[in-house]
Amino acid sequence: MDETEDVPKDFIKLKSAKLSVDEVSELVVSPYCGAVSLFIGTTRNNFEGKKVIHLEYEAYTSMAETEIKKICRDVRQKWPSVKHIAVYHRLGVVPITEASVIIAVSSPHRAESLEAVMYCINTLKASVPIWKKEIYEDEYSWKENKECFWANSEK
Amino acid sequence: MRCQVSVLYFARSAELAGLRSETLSVPRQITSLQLWEEIVKAHPRLAVIQDQVVFAVRQEYVLLGDQLLVLQPGDEVAIIPPISGG
Numbered sequence: 131m132d133e134t135e136d137v138p139k140d141f142i143k144l145k146s147a148k149l150s151v152d153e154v155s156e157l158v159v160s161p162y163c164g165a166v167s168l169f170i171g172t173t174r175n176n177f178e179g180k181k182v183i184h185l186e187y188e189a190y191t192s193m194a195e196t197e198i199k200k201i202c203r204d205v206r207q208k209w210p211s212v213k214h215i216a217v218y219h220r221l222g223v224v225p226i227t228e229a230s231v232i233i234a235v236s237s238p239h240r241a242e243s244l245e246a247v248m249y250c251i252n253t254l255k256a257s258v259p260i261w262k263k264e265i266y267e268d269e270y271s272w273k274e275n276k277e278c279f280w281a282n283s284e285k
Numbered sequence: 286m287r288c289q290v291s292v293l294y295f296a297r298s299a300e301l302a303g304l305r306s307e308t309l310s311v312p313r314q315i316t317s318l319q320l321w322e323e324i325v326k327a328h329p330r331l332a333v334i335q336d337q338v339v340f341a342v343r344q345e346y347v348l349l350g351d352q353l354l355v356l357q358p359g360d361e362v363a364i365i366p367p368i369s370g371g
Contacts, residue, residue: 171371189370190295190363193344219370231371251371259341259363260370261296272297274367280339280348281367 136160140202140215144189144260146222154232158214163236167243169251171231173224183265185224190259194219197258201250205235208249209242217250219260230262252277286313290356292324293363298338302328302364317342317352320362331364339365 141157155166173185202215216234224230233250237243254260256277264271274281287310294302311323317340325331340347341363342354356362 187370188296190293190341190365193341193363194370196344255368255371257368258370259295259365259368261366262369263296272366273369274337275369275371278367278369281337 136162136213138206138213138215140199141217142195142198142202143218144191144194144221145218146220149218149220149229149232151229151232154216154218155234157216158234158236160213160236163213163238163243165238165240165243166234166236167240167247169231169233169247170229171251172229173226175226177264177266177271180266182226183267184226185230186263186265187219187221187224187230188261188263189219189221191221194258194260198254201253201257204253205246205249209237209246211239211242212237212246215246215250217254219254219258221260287311288313288356288358288360290358290360290362293361295364296366297334298331298364298366301330301334303330311356313356315354315356316350317347317354318349320354321349324364334366337367341365 158166175182198217205212213236218232220230233247235243235246255275262273264273289308289310292309293306299305343360
C-alpha cells in the first residue's frame with residue numbers, strides 16, 4: 131500500500147478556547163490504524179475537602195511546545211508503529227468538568243497507542259512547563275505535580 | 286563582562302516578583318545559584334521559593350547550584366516553579 135500520504139504527524143496546541151474531543155481524535159485517525167487511544171484530563175470540583183470553583187492554567191508556551199515535541203519523539207522511538215500523536219492543552223480559565231488536556235494517539239494495533247497515551251500524560255506532568263492554579267471559595271493554590279523532580283515533597 | 290538577558294517569571298514567581306518579564310544585566314559566566322542570587326537582589330520576595338524553583342536557560346532546565354552558565358546577549362532565562370500541567 132502507498133503510505134506516503136499518511137506520514138506520521140504530531141499535532142501540538144496550547145490554546146484558551148474549549149477543547150473538543152471530536153476535533154482532537156479526528157486529527158489522529160488514519161486508514162492504516164485500527165486503534166485511536168485517548169486521554170482526557172478534566173477539572174474536578176474538590177481538593178482535600180475544599181470546593182474548587184475553577185482552574186487557571188499558564189504556560190511558558192514556546193518551551194512547553196518544545197518539551198511536548200520531545201515527548202512525541204520519545205514515543206516514536208519507544209513505539210515505532212505509532213502513527214499520529216495529538217497533544218492539546220488548554221490555557222486560562224477551565225470550568226469544572228471541562229477538559230484541560232486531551233491526548234490522542236493512533237496505531238495499527240491497540241497496545242501501542244494505549245501505552246503511548248499513558249507515557250505522554252505521565253511525561254507531560256513531569257517535564258512540560260505548564261502551571262495550574264486551583265481557585266477555591268476563599269483562596270487559591272498553585273498546584274505541584276508529584277512527578278515534578280525538583281519540587282519539595284513537604285507541603 | 287556582563288550581558289543583557291531576558292528574565293521570564295511564571296506562576297508563583299511572577300506573583301512574588303510582581304512582573305512577568307524584564308531585561309537584566311548579569312555576568313556572562315555565572316553559576317546558576319549566583320544568577321538566582323542576583324535575581325533575588327532585584328526581587329527579595331522571591332527568596333521564599335528558592336528551594337522549589339529551577340531555571341530554564343535557553344529552554345533547558347538547570348538546577349540552582351554550581352553549574353556554570355555561559356550566557357549570550359538576549360538569552361532567555363525563565364524562573365520555573367514546580368510544574369502542574371495535565
